[in-house]
Amino acid sequence: MAKKQKKKQPITTRVQPTDAKFKHSRVETARLIRRFHVLNKELAKCRAEPSPANTTYEQDILKEMEAMGGLDWYQKASQLGQSKTRGGDSSKWLIQTLKSHCKEQLDTSARPLKVLDIGAVAPDNYKPYSSWITAKPIDLNPQHPDIQKQDFLKMTPPSTDETRFDIVCLSLVINFVGDPKDRGQMLIHTRHFLTSPSISNRLHYLFLVVPLPCIDNSRYMTHEHLLSMMTSIGYTKCIHHHFSNKLAYYLFELTTVPSTKNISWKKKILPGKEGGARNNFAVVIE
Incomplete structure (x- = not known):
């Protein structure tokens, strides 16, 4: 006799009423x-x-x-x-890194940097730097009229280098995406929004931020694994990275745009990452 499948229970046991007020603590x-x-x-x-x-x-x-x-x-x-x-937004780290590690590129730039801010929760993160940065904030569910409602995975890339971006920001975005394959697709998709690496007077940067446990406490991810994965899709240079108490910050440079036809990164437990206390954050490319 076949064993009756046990019905899955909801993740949460305490459901907040829909008429409750948003708590700011x-x-x-x-x-x-x-x-x-x-x-x-x-x-x-x-x-x-x-x-x-x-x-x-x-x-x-x-x-x-x-x-x-x-x-x-x-x-x-x-x-x-x-x-x-509560500590400010992650754009501050990006600005500091650009000034300290990319001064030569900034000095030779002929115009303000174009930034695509994906998953923006505020429209004015880059306003203090408007003299040298022009930002386009987008999000699935904008909290401000100046943020464009847009699903990045369905967003059509610009058709010319003149309309592409110098920096694409994925700050606390891919960890929100539930499917590891979509996370990988999102990283690949960023390449289509950056100017061609062959253009010397433009930047080709990806600013990536994830919760630190995604890097140091996942069964399927490490710092070295992420660097290898990013290198395989064309982000061969990690300009700078930093681990705070809660977040992992990366600034990558796109140096080539290889075909992903034969690139495969599967979800597999990495050596030394076994154990029940670890999380399941993973990025899959196939």
């Missing part, structure tokens, strides 16, 4: 962000493996997300997380 916003990330990953798993059980589970997850306030509350929590009272 540090503890509550951090809790909301963590929980939303867990639910989003579970949602991606359900959609990757369709089945009657997963369809039911997916509906449970969506109901919990809605009860938590949905993507709107997640974005509000992210806005508070990057406020000046």
Whole structure:
């Protein structure tokens, strides 16, 4: 007799009522962000493996997300997380790195740098540097009218180098994407928005930020693994990287645009990364 499949239970046990007010405390916003990330990953798993059980589970997850306030509350929590009272936004690290590691490139640039800010939670992160930076902020669920509503994975790349960007920013974006394959596709897609590496008087940079546990506590990722993966898709130069208490910052330079036809990065546990206390953050390219 076939064993009856045990019904999956919702990830969360305490559901926030839909008419609740958004809480601004540090503890509550951090809790909301963590929980939303867990639910989003579970949602991606359900959609990757369709089945009657997963369809039911997916509906449970969506109901919990809605009860938590949905993507709107997640974005509000992210806005508070990057406020000046909580340490500021990651663009500050990028500006500091550009000034300290890329001075020669900045001095030879004939015009302001064009920046594509993906997943922007505020429209004015680069406003203090408007004399030398022009930013285009986009997001799936904008919290400000000056942020363009756009799904980056579905965004059509610019057709000419004149309309492409000098810097693409993926700050705390790929860790939000639930499917590891979509994360890999997102990294590859950034190349189509940067100017050709053959143009010497332009920058070709990818600014990448992920939570530090994605790098140092994942079964499927390490700093060295990420560098090798990025090199394989054309980001052969890591200009600078930095690990804070919570975040991992990277500035990569696109030096070539190789075909990804024969590039394969699968989800596999890396040596020395076994153990139940580790997380499952992974990036897959195939």
